[in-house]
Amino acid sequence: MASERDARRRAYLDKAAAEIDALVARGVRMGGNAFSSVLLVKGELSEAEKNDEPPFSGADGAALRASLERLGYPPEDWEWLLTVDADGAVLDAGLLRGAVCALDPATLVCCDEAAAAVLREAYADELASLESLEEAMLVPGNVVHLLGMRVLNLGGFAAALADPHEKQVMWARLKRIPPLGEPF
Numbered sequence: 001m002a003s004e005r006d007a008r009r010r011a012y013l014d015k016a017a018a019e020i021d022a023l024v025a026r027g028v029r030m031g032g033n034a035f036s037s038v039l040l041v042k043g044e045l046s047e048a049e050k051n052d053e054p055p056f057s058g059a060d061g062a063a064l065r066a067s068l069e070r071l072g073y074p075p076e077d078w079e080w081l082l083t084v085d086a087d088g089a090v091l092d093a094g095l096l097r098g099a100v101c102a103l104d105p106a107t108l109v110c111c112d113e114a115a116a117a118v119l120r121e122a123y124a125d126e127l128a129s130l131e132s133l134e135e136a137m138l139v140p141g142n143v144v145h146l147l148g149m150r151v152l153n154l155g156g157f158a159a160a161l162a163d164p165h166e167k168q169v170m171w172a173r174l175k176r177i178p179p180l181g182e183p184f
Contacts, residue, residue: 016034016035016102019102020034020102023095023098023099023102026095027085027086027089027091027095028081028082028085028091028095028096028099029055029081029082029084029085029086030079030080030081030082030099030103031054031055031079031080032078032079032080033076033077033078033079034079034103036076036077036078036079036105037073037077037105037106037107037179037180038068038073038077038078038079038105038106038107038108038109039078039079039080039081039100039103039105039107039108039109040056040064040078040079040080040081040109040111041080041081041082041083041100041108041109041110041111041115041119042055042056042080042081042082042083042111042112042114042115043082043083043084043090043111043112043113043114043115043116043117043118044111044112044113044114044115044156044158045082045084045088046058046060046158050088055080055082056080058158059158059161060111060157060158060161063157063161063167064078064109064111064157065078067170067171067174068174071174071175071177071178071179072178072179073179077179079103079105081096081099081100081103083096083114083115083118083119084114090114090118091118093118093121093122093124094122096118096119096122097122097123100119100122100149105149106148106149106150106180107149107150107151107152107177107180108146108149108150108151108152109151109152109154109174109177110138110151110152110153110154110155111154111157111158112154112155112156112157112158112159113140113153113155113156115153116138116140116153116155119138119151119153120137120138123146123147126146126147127144127146130144130146138151138153139153140153140154140155140156140173141153141154141155141169141172141173141176143176143177150177150180152173152174152176152177154170154173154174155173157170
């Protein structure tokens with residue numbers, strides 16, 4: 001029984017690794033815990049990130065990790081995804097959608113408007129079917145339920161860190177996505 005369960009678990013891991021490897025081969029840049037419940041999506045890179053620093057290794061990443069921990073998420077419970085490839089070209093909407101699908105987060109956070117724009121394109125049909133225009137447009141601060149995910153557009157997290165008031169706005173927005181309870 002245990003060996004059957006181990007074989008099934010191994011098959012799930014192998015499938016996830018193959019999907020991620022295929023996405024990386026197509027130019028998708030991602031990192032963190034591929035089995036986490038939170039996916040941070042970013043399209044506007046800092047100068048350091050443009051010069052090969054890892055994404056979310058600067059002040060924005062530290063602030064987001066601290067915020068998620070303060071909300072009650074485990075420190076390892078996040079994954080990141082860029083909406084641009086290594087050359088800075090915006091990912092095709094279908095490729096972005098495939099990456100989000102492979103990572104299967106419970107909560108997706110758009111860290112900037114560039115990420116939200118690509119997400120709007122990738123999920124245009126689903127967003128258009130929402131009743132609220134604010135939700136359909138992923139207006140910053142609104143939590144949208146989309147294909148089983150909570151989606152929050154922060155609307156410029158990294159830029160907000162320079163302004164104490166805007167930092168408070170970002171914190172208020174993040175408080176709208178506390179950890180979800182266990183699914184069982």
